[in-house]
Amino acid sequence: MIVCVAVVGHQNNPLYIQSFTEAEDALKLHHIVHCSLDVIDERVNNPSKSGTTLNEAFLGLLYPALNYKVYGYLTNTKVKFIMVTSDLDVRDTDVRSFFRKFHAAYVDAVSNPFHVPGKKITSRTFSESVTNIVSSYSFN
Amino acid sequence: MVREVAESCVDTMLMEMVAMYSGRFYANKPELAARRIEAIGYQVGHQLSERYTMERPRFSDHLEAIKFICKDFWSEVFKKQIDNLKTNHRGTFVLQDNKFRWLSRVSIDPSSEKETEDPSTPGESKAAQAVSMYLYFPCGIIRGVLSNLGIPCAVSADISSLPTLAHYDLMSPHRLFRDSGQGLILALALSPPHFQDSSSALWFSRKIRFFVPLRRLLKLRLLSKHNF
Numbered sequence: 001m002i003v004c005v006a007v008v009g010h011q012n013n014p015l016y017i018q019s020f021t022e023a024e025d026a027l028k029l030h031h032i033v034h035c036s037l038d039v040i041d042e043r044v045n046n047p048s049k050s051g052t053t054l055n056e057a058f059l060g061l062l063y064p065a066l067n068y069k070v071y072g073y074l075t076n077t078k079v080k081f082i083m084v085t086s087d088l089d090v091r092d093t094d095v096r097s098f099f100r101k102f103h104a105a106y107v108d109a110v111s112n113p114f115h116v117p118g119k120k121i122t123s124r125t126f127s128e129s130v131t132n133i134v135s136s137y138s139f140n
Numbered sequence: 141m142v143r144e145v146a147e148s149c150v151d152t153m154l155m156e157m158v159a160m161y162s163g164r165f166y167a168n169k170p171e172l173a174a175r176r177i178e179a180i181g182y183q184v185g186h187q188l189s190e191r192y193t194m195e196r197p198r199f200s201d202h203l204e205a206i207k208f209i210c211k212d213f214w215s216e217v218f219k220k221q222i223d224n225l226k227t228n229h230r231g232t233f234v235l236q237d238n239k240f241r242w243l244s245r246v247s248i249d250p251s252s253e254k255e256t257e258d259p260s261t262p263g264e265s266k267a268a269q270a271v272s273m274y275l276y277f278p279c280g281i282i283r284g285v286l287s288n289l290g291i292p293c294a295v296s297a298d299i300s301s302l303p304t305l306a307h308y309d310l311m312s313p314h315r316l317f318r319d320s321g322q323g324l325i326l327a328l329a330l331s332p333p334h335f336q337d338s339s340s341a342l343w344f345s346r347k348i349r350f351f352v353p354l355r356r357l358l359k360l361r362l363l364s365k366h367n368f
Contacts, residue, residue, distance in 0.1 A: 010290065055198040076193035077288045107190045117186050117288075 002085050002098075002134045003068065004029040007106060009118055010078035012037055016121045020134055033082050036062045036070045040080055043072070057103075058096050064088075073099040079106070087138070098137050105129040147241075154242060158273045170269075174276045181280020182287070189285040192216055205289050206233050213285060218242065242278060243299070246271060271299055 007016040019029045039062040059072040062082075069090060073081040081102055083095070109115060109126035157177060166173035192213055199205045210222035214237070224236035275297040283295045 055200055057198060074198065075190075076196060076198050077190055078290050079190075103194060107194055110190050111187045113183075113187075117183070 001087060001138055002083060004033060004082075004084040005102065005130060005134060006030075006033045006080075006082040007121065008033075008037060008080040008082065011118075012080075013118065014120070015079070015118075016126070016130075018127065018130065020131075029084055032065055032068060032070060032084055036072060036082050037080065039063055039070075040072050040074060040082075044074060058099055060092065071095050071099070073103065075103065081106070094137060098133065101133045102130065105133065151242070151245060154274060154277060157277065162273050170273070174273065177273070177276040178280035178283070181277040182284040183280075184277075185281035185284025185286075186288045187284075188213075188217070188281065189288040193289070199289060202231070202291055203227075205286065205291055206235075209282060209285060210235060217281070240278075243271065243274060246274065268299065272297070275299070 001020075003021050004017070004019040006014065006018070009015050017030060017033065019026045021029070040059060043059055043062075057073055057075055059074055062070040062072045064070075065084075068084050068086055069088060071083045071085070071090075073083075075081075081099055083098065083102075105126060106121075108129075109121050109123045110117065112123060115121065115123065157180065161173040161177050162170055166176065193208070196208070196212075199208065206225070206227075210225050214220065214222050218237070218241040220237070220239070220241065222235045223238045224234075226234040226236075279295045279297050283293060286293045286295075
């Protein structure tokens with residue numbers, strides 16, 4: 001189950017962050033997302049070490065936390081998508097297709113002429129479509 | 141999902157935007173109108189770049205991003221590719237489109253073009269200025285795309301051939317629209333990362349001025365071709 005998704009702008013400013021757990025652990029999840037930004041920076045600046053080349057948008061597993069796995073995705077416009085899942089047995093192809101849908105939803109949201117670039121995404125349609133995408137992926 | 145819009149709508153919108161900003165809102169301040177139109181283009185480019193780069197791997201350097209502009213982006217927006225790309229390998233790129241779609245239906249009142257034997261007459265420069273108002277929007281789009289891709293830059297455009305309506309009017313009127321194709325030269329100056337904001341602006345302006353002779357050259361060639 002996906003417990004948290006986040007969109008982070010090119011200056012590491014949060015554009016959208018949403019957790020999907022009942023428990024009061026939003027702060028912990030935000031902390032995980034925050035830490036993963038460093039991992040993304042490292043991946044992007046030293047592409048030879050990480051092994052993933054070809055400048056693909058999907059960055060793969062960023063790091064495994066205790067009970068979570070954190071995946072990242074970096075677009076051409078330097079916007080980062082981060083996803084935290086509590087499933088420990090996840091296939092990469094599923095995550096890829098999740099991010100693709102997530103990215104499409106993001107593009108639709110920022111194409112709104114009333115959206116101010118670089119500001120938080122407040123669109124209700126966006127959060128609805130993200131909730132739909134998240135609930136359609138359970139990875140098990 | 142691909143949504144398309146009729147070309148006439150885009151043409152009308154561009155016409156109206158220029159008319160509103162340069163004729164009504166900022167009637168006495170063409171500089172300000174140009175900046176506002178460019179800003180609109182910037183936002184459009186910013187948003188278009190999100191969509192058009194969606195399925196692509198990340199660009200590793202500036203040249204790749206420029207190539208993307210020339211090929212994919214240009215054909216998405218203007219339905220053709222750039223005809224010529226030149227660079228000095230130091231951050232300046234010149235893109236040339238021999239038939240720029242958004243200007244292909246622009247023509248100039250023949251009465252104002254009567255005295256075009258000399259390129260320095262006020263009639264011609266006025267015409268050039270009028271047409272150049274229509275170029276701030278596409279310039280803004282390109283700047284918006286590149287900025288969103290992480291490449292701060294300055295973009296300026298130049299028309300390589302002014303509308304030749306008067307010329308064709310004399311010979312064969314039916315060729316008016318088909319042949320009054322507009323060439324466009326787009327100069328991009330990318331700011332190297334080590335430049336600070338104020339100094340890079342100066343650097344841009346110097347770079348861009350470098351293109352002026354190029355335009356003169358093309359115009360002269362064009363005139364000599366037509367004055368047979």
